[in-house]
Amino acid sequence: MSAPSISTFPDSGLETLVRPKKKRKKKEQKEPRFNVILWNDDVHTFDYVIIMLQMLFGLTVEAGFKLANEIHHTGRAIVFTSSLAEAEIKRDQILAFGPDIFCAESTGPLIATLEKVSE
Numbered sequence: 001m002s003a004p005s006i007s008t009f010p011d012s013g014l015e016t017l018v019r020p021k022k023k024r025k026k027k028e029q030k031e032p033r034f035n036v037i038l039w040n041d042d043v044h045t046f047d048y049v050i051i052m053l054q055m056l057f058g059l060t061v062e063a064g065f066k067l068a069n070e071i072h073h074t075g076r077a078i079v080f081t082s083s084l085a086e087a088e089i090k091r092d093q094i095l096a097f098g099p100d101i102f103c104a105e106s107t108g109p110l111i112a113t114l115e116k117v118s119e
Contacts, residue, residue, distance in 0.1 A: 032116055034087035036080040038094065039111040040071045048100040049110065053079065056093050078115075087114050 038049070049071065050064035057079060059067070070077040080090045091112045100106035 031083050033081055034084050035078040035115045035117055036087050036090045036094070037076050037113050037115055038067070038071050038079050039113070040075045041111065043103055043106045044100045044110050045102045046072070047102050048106075052094065052097050052110070056090065056097070079112075081117060084114075 046065065046068045049068040050061060053059045053064040053067055054061065067077050067079060079094075080087060082090070091114055094112040095109050097109050099108055
């Protein structure tokens with residue numbers, strides 16, 4: 001960047017300070033966002049999924065049922081979207097929720113993965 005220069009207007013006696021143009025900064029890149037995805041399986045009950053969604057995400061029973069139904073019918077559902085760090089925390093909370101207490105065959109948590117949001 002060059003230093004400012006001083007210009008004199010002829011016959012006026014006035015001087016002006018001429019500053020060089022500033023280079024434009026590149027637009028700051030937004031932090032990428034990630035979806036937390038819950039996957040369907042044949043072991044976990046709707047009750048388990050709804051209670052987990054209530055406890056971890058603060059959803060109502062109705063909203064939890066709607067997501068559980070989406071998971072059941074489509075095979076998956078996006079349950080949370082945020083920065084990578086926050087999405088990892090939510091995924092880890094799902095994985096730490098444990099097996100379904102309503103189903104004796106359940107030996108572990110629901111499958112939860114992260115997916116980068118495409119721009």
